[in-house]
Amino acid sequence: MKQLTYRIKGQSVRIRVVETERDLPEFEEFIWRHEILGFDTETTGLDWWSEDFRLRLAQFGSESEAYVVPADLGQPFRGAVRNALERVPWLVAHNGGFDLHVVETCLGIPMEDLASKVWDTKLIAHLVDPRAVKERGPGLKLEELVKFYLDPVTAEEVKGSMTALAQKYKTTKEKIWPLVELFDESYLRYAGMDPVLAIRLFKLLYPLVPIRSKAQGLIGWEHRLAHVTAIMERTGYLLDVGYAEKRASELLLEQTKWEEVVKSYGIENPNSNAQLITAFTDLGIVLTKKTKKGNLALDDDVLQSISHPMAEAVVRARKASKWRATWFLKALEGRDAENRVRASINSLQARTGRMTISGTIAAQTFPKGSGYVRNMFLAEEDHVSVSIDFGNMELRFLAAYCRDPTMLDAFLNGKDLHQITADAAGAARNDGKRANFLTVFGGGWQALVAGGGIDEPIAKRVLEAFARTYPGVGVFAKKLSAEARRTGYVWTVTGRRVPVDPGKWFRALNYFIQSGSRDVTARAILELHKAGYSEFMRLPIHDELIFSFPKKHAVEMAREAARIMEFRVNGLLIPAEAEIGHRSWGSILDMEASKH
DNA sequence: AATTGTTGCACC
DNA sequence: AAACGGTGCAACAATT
Secondary structure (H helix, E strand, C coil): CEEEEEEECCEEEEEEECCCHHHHHHHHHHHHHCCEEEEEEEECCCCCCCCCCCEEEEEEECCCEEEEECHHHCCCHHHHHHHHHHHCCEEEECCHHHHHHHHHHHHCCCHHHHHHHEEEHHHHHHHHCCCCHHHCCCCCCHHHHHHHHHCHHHHHHHHHHHHHHHHHCCCCCCCCCCCCCCCCHHHHHHHHHHHHHHHHHHHHHHHHCCHHHHHCCHHHHHHHHHHHHHHHHHHCEEECHHHHHHHHHHHHHHHHHHHHHHHCCCCCCCCCHHHHHHHHHHCCCCCCCECCCCCECCCHHHHHHCCCHHHHHHHHHHHHHHHHHHHHHHHHHHCCCCCEECEEEECCCCCCCCCEEEECCCHHHCCCCCCCCHHHEECCCCEEEEEEEECCHHHHHHHHHHCCHHHHHHHHCCCCHHHHHHHHHCCCHHHHHHHHHHHHHCCCHHHHHHCCCCCHHHHHHHHHHHHHHCHHHHHHHHHHHHHHHHHCEEECCCCCEEECCCCCCCHHHHHHHHHHHHHHHHHHHHHHHHCCCHHHEEEECCCEEEEEEEHHHHHHHHHHHHHHHCEEECCEEECEEEEECCCECHHHHHHHHHHC
């Protein structure tokens, strides 16, 4: 048994590393002594679905003691880890969904067997304070939380030790994981400290979760939700490789063609704004639009306004290259041996709790104009793709809680809210619609003008008409802003506490609506899980869920799933409607387009 | 050469 | 009286 120590805030942490079979009884004895332990794994990477993915180390820790087990050496170490996981009543892991994927694929313990005893410090931390570091919050990553709540020196040392390790092995922090020697001392120390930090964070953060959140059962709710999204991750999405490859090469041709045009004007790289700004200025074109940091902007908007053949070529070359790399190559490179791709579904991520999807399937940002990108994702054999989305979710949510009579009446009696707003201002329906959505974001007339196609007097008139027509919205927004100014927070109906930045009190309304709507989707996912729909769910996209249903039963299943998703908030129904496509996800969009 | 910041762009 | 909310990622540029 190798022994290492680590000092955190003057306290000594003992890290014991199992080296041989003879060390296992002591490890097992440690496991038996504890009711709750921190847990973490070190692996060859993050791609737990890959053929060559391996579990290297498994670590268990209390607040002052950790055991590191070299699972990569095979039996009997793997069995010891398996037994420990089954024996400990409670586990604490940071972003535990990942470790459960690892344990399932590498040790054969189904996620379902462990999920109910795992506390996830990422979820707990979010309920305490959801803000990212760049929002001047604690962040959600383990290292960030350690820095903010526990000990900045430790956070710095952990980070530093990985940088040093990467240097020692002449590689990057990203690529070090499969290369580092299993018994490298700084690797073992880093590995051993992780479960210790996780359980320390858990003990510190749990009492900081607002009483209200606990009373409304949010902690358990978020853990159950994370489990269902982990099931979606495990299922993955079948990729139409032929389709994706065809589109990728088609886009490469397109990209090359327009790059040639750009080059004919002496510009090497259409993605370099610096080169382009110089070139356009030399041509006598005056650029005025600025970026957020005050530099000259050269976005699509600016390029459209330039009447020079190079401007159009730049737009086309950039678009082809972005689409090829971001959507098609990403999916092709990330696929597994069965041609499935897996998203990383972060079930509780944004400040408002909104989920994000990162990694191989950036599903939340797929172009929606046609099925061009989404066509590469297929329902299972003999299945069809189904999308079920909530109708007018955020505006209905607003109406339900602000209780404005006109707005409520519109939704209760199937009237056209956008037209009502437009009529009140004597404006076009589309301007009414934009004003309605702008209210949800908390924007003023300037934002309406910035959106284009509307000048100042009309923008002002439409927003005045909005305020006059739905006075309840303004009253409600004021109430939330005042509360935010007083307390720094807005409380959602599920008992979630959302911090509002000082001086930005107007955002309170948006946070209330956005977070509450996210919770309606979250509820839908949990109810669908209970009803046995988990294996058919593919992805959540804010107000929409994507499914693969057996062709034979698609109509009934879609109808039932939509019924399960529908939910009354404060008495007002948020309806859900299903769209059934052919086999590819994109076919849903293409069928819709051909209808109109 | 690797990491970090900036910009632009895809979406709800 | 004035306030446009929430994301992730590719590529380039600047920094270390």
